Amino acid sequence: xxxxxxxxxxxxxxxxxxxxxxxxxxxxxxxxxxxxxxxxxxxxxxxxxxxxxxxxxxxxxxxxxxxxxxxxxxxxxxxxxxxxxxxxxxxxxxxxxxxxxxxxxxxxxxxxxxxxxxxxxxxxxxxxxxxxxxxxxxxxxxxxxxxxxxxxxxx
Ligand code: SME
Numbered sequence: 001x002x003x004x005x006x007x008x009x010x011x012x013x014x015x016x017x018x019x020x021x022x023x024x025x026x027x028x029x030x031x032x033x034x035x036x037x038x039x040x041x042x043x044x045x046x047x048x049x050x051x052x053x054x055x056x057x058x059x060x061x062x063x064x065x066x067x068x069x070x071x072x073x074x075x076x077x078x079x080x081x082x083x084x085x086x087x088x089x090x091x092x093x094x095x096x097x098x099x100x101x102x103x104x105x106x107x108x109x110x111x112x113x114x115x116x117x118x119x120x121x122x123x124x125x126x127x128x129x130x131x132x133x134x135x136x137x138x139x140x141x142x143x144x145x146x147x148x149x150x151x152x153x154x155x
Contacts, residue, residue: 006041006042007040007041008041010143010146013037013041013143013147014143014146014147014150016037017034017037017147017150017151018150020033020034020037021034021150021151021153021154027154027155028061028062030151030154031050031061031062031151031154032062034050034147034151035048035049035050035062035063035064036064038126038128038144038147039064039065040064042140044130044131044132044135044136045128045129045130046065046105046107046108046129046130046131047063047064047065047066047068047104047105047108047127047128047129048063048064048065048126048127048128049061049062049063049064049065049068049126049127049128050062050063050116050124050125050126050127050151051073051080051124051125051127052123052124053075053084053122053123053124053125056074056075057072057073057074057075058072058073058074058075058080058081058084058124058125059071059072060072061124065104065105065129066104066105068104069104070102070104073102077102078100078101078102079092079095079098079100079101079102079111079113079127080102080113080125080127081100082100082113083113083114083115083122083125084115084122084125087115087122088115089112089113089114089115089141089144089145090111090112090113091110091111091112091136091141092110092111092112093110093133093134093136094109094110094133094134095108095109095110095111095129096109104129105129105131107131108129108130108131109130109131109132109133109134109135110129110130110132110133110134110135110136111127111128111129111130111136112126112127112128112136112140112141112144113125113126113127113128114126114127114141114144114145114147114148115148116148116151116152116155117148117149117152118152118155123152123155124151124155126144126147126148126151128140128144
């Protein structure tokens with residue numbers, strides 16, 4: 001379980017997200033900061049990125065992890081597109097069993113995609129892949145949805 005031990009607690013993490021949002025010089029640099037924070041705080045987050053929705057295409061913004069071939073995902077594709085179409089967080093415990101999955105790394109075993117809403121419309125997503133099967137639990141979904149709510153202020 002050591003694998004799941006974060007170095008800052010939830011409240012501290014949310015405070016740091018606020019700091020990035022308030023002090024960064026641009027949306028991009030605030031998102032960079034938040035991606036780095038999430039990736040370094042949770043060891044089961046092996047690829048952590050933000051997609052920005054632009055005219056029906058999810059465009060890759062800041063990320064940590066291996067470069068992804070999926071830098072522009074139409075909303076009718078992938079787990080990422082599914083989260084936009086369904087307007088909710090999608091958790092995939094085993095990507096090998098999900099035909100919607102677009103592969104980024106052969107090591108990825110599970111994924112969570114959390115929409116960022118602005119005025120009830122989706123403007124982007126937090127996308128996280130894990131090398132562990134069934135890595136994303138309710139606690140991860142809750143914190144990521146709180147982070148997404150804060151990121152809404154950048155749009
Ligand atoms: N797996 C995603 C694509 C993005 S990569 O994981 C970075 C999907 O199925 O939409």
